Amino acid sequence: MARYVYVNIAILPAKSEKEGDMAVLAPPAIQRSGPPGRSGAARRRRSWTGWAFVGPFMAVFAFVFLAPIGYAIYLSFFRTKLIGGTSFVGLENYQNVFTDSQFWSSFGRVALFLCVQVPIMLFLALLAALAIDSGRLYGKSFFRVTIFMPYAVPAVVATLMWGFMYGPQFGLIGNINDAFGWSLPNPLGPGWLLASIGNIVTWEFVGYNMLIFYSALQVIPRTLYEAAELDGAGQVRIIRSIKLPAIRGALLIATIFSIIGTFQLFNEPAILKSLAPNVITTYYTPNMYAYSLSFAGQQFNYSAAVAIVMALLTAIVAYAVQLRGLRKERVQ
Amino acid sequence: MTINRRAFLRGTAALGTAAAAAAALAACGSDDDSGDNPTVSANDVDAALAAGGTLTVWAWETTLKQVVTAFQAKYPKVTVNLVNAGTGDKQYTALQNAISAGSGVPDLAQIEYYALPQFALGKSLVDLSGFGANSLDGTFTPGPWASVKSGGVTYGLPMDSGPMALFYNKEVFDKHGIAVPATWDEYVAAAKKLHAADPKAYITSDTGDAGFTTSMIWQAGGKPFQVDGTNVKINLADDGSTKFANLWQQLVTDKLVAPISGWSDAWYKGLGDGTIATLVIGAWMPANLESGVAAAKGKWRVAPMPQWTAGGAATAENGGSSLAIPKLGKNNALAYGFMKYATTGEGAQIRVDNGAFPATTEQVNADAFKNKEFPYFGGQKVNEVLAQAASGVVTGWSYLPFQVYANSIFNDTVGKAYVSNTTLADGLKAWQDASVKYGKEQGFTVN
Structure with missing residues (x-):
């Protein structure tokens, strides 16, 4: 039961539910309205009244959302050269994206990041949420706040802070090496950098995801646990059979957020670039690639094509995950 | 619905990109290339200075502040707004966007020599021959004067220059009994000796710097970039480039250069505590050392740049910038008036007095300039060495018309x-391929 409620809050409403709502919410006046032969003017006036209500929203939506996207798509059909000016090239920019090894290497990098960092982060967040929800933790609000705290630190500050710690020359790593005579691997070296960024991102977002899971856990009626205990279920069994199924929707939404966030990775590598200029290339992540194409290379058109392809890829992956999540939902 | 902050933050970054793209597009239409170069006589410039007006100057060079004060005292009707629109490529991006958008373009802009061809080629700058700039031949030292010309046309007036020299920490050299290297082979030997004597000390720091690398190739006699209008030849495997690559490879392979990026906190720290023992850098460095590494006062000295052949005197330019007039700037005659004032005669002297390294022959050769003793450098007459360096700049170098991107x-x-x-x-081969592409x-x- 509880599971159903939560899923409906978090994800698009299930189909049956949606239809039910529609039937209830539809104004009876329209159902009963006169014969089909009513004058067009009257019908138009009625439809305009509706638009007047959504108008302000639609205007803002069109201006800040549709227009920039439409404009980016428009841009992506052209090419501007230093010699020769601007010309219409149709889909050529898109063809180039698909054969662009720099773009695909950046995509591969964030895909790897997604496969490794996101599961670790969500697992840690889940663990923290379950621990706090268990009611057995001493000082649970202290833990809740401290785990959430990094999320309140701006990403730029967090990255700078970690960057200083990572420094093998003058940073914390350097100090540790000096003090103990160790030679720890350089977190800013080519082999470790992606993991170092993963560490920063995990630190930043464990608390955020924990809060999503924790609030989902709070919705579960406590009586279920009592019933389960009466049936002889232990904590592990309760987690597996009650808690995890109940927060499946929250897990799904957190996963989708994380996928979007990962594909848009920009701040952390862009800031660390000054500390590791040769490891973090201008095409380290797809967003950095789009950024340097337009700002260093003046290739706005190609940059727009890269951005749009990346948006589509993100949408496809996020949608695939959502479909898979919902299918499991139905099977249960 | 909760907004994911991460997604939101990155979304804003993406919006920024979109906005810049929008600015660029606005440009596409306004490509009116009238082609006629203004002819403005000295009298016109004088009249403009007397009539007065407001000038907007984009520059990050610090000594211009004093120049503006003196200029406004001399021409009370002129108001100069000195705007720091960013340093180096940040300013170029802003300038490029303003030019593209066709609005908000300054009347004058500081442009480094390596970036000037890119703006000249984009037909964004005023050809100064109509202002009689060619009559300034001989006013400026040869290196910078050649740098402001592109395809035989003068696009800017040199503001400063950066003939290279070897800055070294005498205390560190004395402590380990190392002689000041006069050739690059001696430099490598000194690097090995120093690092062996003190594993925490490095001869210099380098994490890959396009400006340094091109200057080194320049000194070695390389001419990797050949530009003739829109015909470009790139050869980063020529003799000079190969010489540099082979030399520097020894230092990189043996980890004899500190992995510290220039201008970072760690870099300043290293320059101060002796872990970075030398800098091969432009003549504008003394003022930066004095302000950025105050703790090392008295320890540093300046020597001629190490040579490829013993007894040589070849140097190269490293950095340095010019003032140029964007075509879309409003009052070109007035702009030229300020530009000439700031780069020659009185203005140049004011800037030299405040620590800039001059690009004018008069100031470079002045006795007062050469004989000035620098307490920071233990009383050494630093400018003697640097002026010598200015006369040894190897000729025939040019940058790419898209050097900003290449860098x-x-x-x-x-x-x-x-x-x-x-x-x-x-x-270098990969750099060449990417630049050719x-x-x-x-x-x-290309090629």
Whole structure:
């Protein structure tokens, strides 16, 4: 039961539910309205009244959302050269994206990041949420706040802070090496950098995801646990059979957020670039690639094509995950 | 619905990109290239100065502040707004966007020599021959004067220059009994000796710097970039480039250069505590050392740049910038008036007095300039060495018409040599390939 409620809050409403709502919410006046032969003017006036209500929203939506996207798509059909000016090239920019090894290497990098960092982060967040929800933790609000705290630190500050710690020359790593005579691997070296960024991102977002899971856990009626205990279920069994199924929707939404966030990775590598200029290339992540194409290379058109392809890829992956999540939902 | 902050933050970054793109597009239409170059006589300039007006100058060079004060005292009707629109490529991006958008373009802009051809080629700058700039031949030292010309046309007036020299920490050299290197071979030997004597000390720091690398190739006699209008030749495997790559590879392979990026906190710290023992850098460095590394006062000295052949006197320019008039600037005659004032005669003197390294022959050769003793450098007459360096700049160098972009991808390519088994030579080859590709995409005829 509880599971159903939560899923409906978090994800698009299930189909049956949606239809039910529609039937209830539809104004009876329209159902009963006169014969089909009513004058067009009257019908138009009625439809305009509706638009007047959504108008302000639609205007803002069109201006800040549709227009920039439409404009980016428009841009992506052209090419501007230093010699020769601007010309219409149709889909050529898109063809180039698909054969662009720099773009695909950046995509591969964030895909790897997604496969490794996101599961670790969500697992840690889940663990923290379950621990706090268990009611057995001493000082649970202290833990809740401290785990959430990094999320309140701006990403730029967090990255700078970690960057200083990572420094093998003058940073914390350097100090540790000096003090103990160790030679720890350089977190800013080519082999470790992606993991170092993963560490920063995990630190930043464990608390955020924990809060999503924790609030989902709070919705579960406590009586279920009592019933389960009466049936002889232990904590592990309760987690597996009650808690995890109940927060499946929250897990799904957190996963989708994380996928979007990962594909848009920009701040952390862009800031660390000054500390590791040769490891973090201008095409380290797809967003950095789009950024340097337009700002260093003046290739706005190609940059727009890269951005749009990346948006589509993100949408496809996020949608695939959502479909898979919902299918499991139905099977249960 | 909760907004994911991460997604939101990155979304804003993306919006920024979109906005810049929008600015660029607005440009596409306004490509009215009238082609006629204004002819403005000295009298016109004087009249403009007397009539007065407001000038907007984009520059980050600090000594211009004093110049503006003196200029406004001399021409009370002129108001100069000195705007710091960012340093180096940040300013170029802003300028490029303003030019593209066709609004908000300054009347004068500071443009480094390496970036000037790019703006000249984009037909964004006023050809100064109509202002009689060619009559200034001989006013400026040869290196900078050649740098402000592109395709035989003068696009800017040199503001400062950066003939290279060897800045070294005498205390560190004395402590380990190391002689000041006069050739590059001696430099490598000194690097080895120093690092062996003190594993925490390095001869210098380098994490791959396009400006340094091109200057080193320049001194070695390389001419990797040949530009003739829109025909460009790139050869980063010529004799000079190969000489540099082979030399520097020894230092990189043996980890004799500190992996510290220039201008970072760690860099200043290293310069102060003796862990970075030398800098091969432009003549504008003394003022930066005095302000940035105050703790090392009295320890540093300046020597001529190490040579490829013993007894030589070849140097190269490193950095340095000009003032140029964007075509879309409003009052060109007035702008030229300020520009000439700031770069020659009185203005140049004011800037030299405040620590800039001059690009004018008069100031470079002045006795007062050469004989000035620098307490920071233990009383050494630093400018003697630097003025000598200015006269040894190897001629015939040119930058790419898209050097700003090429430098931005330097660390993607050559930078690999600093963190992997790739050699500098391979890195230079990769840099060449990427630059050739970009040049072709931009409509140049390359190689």
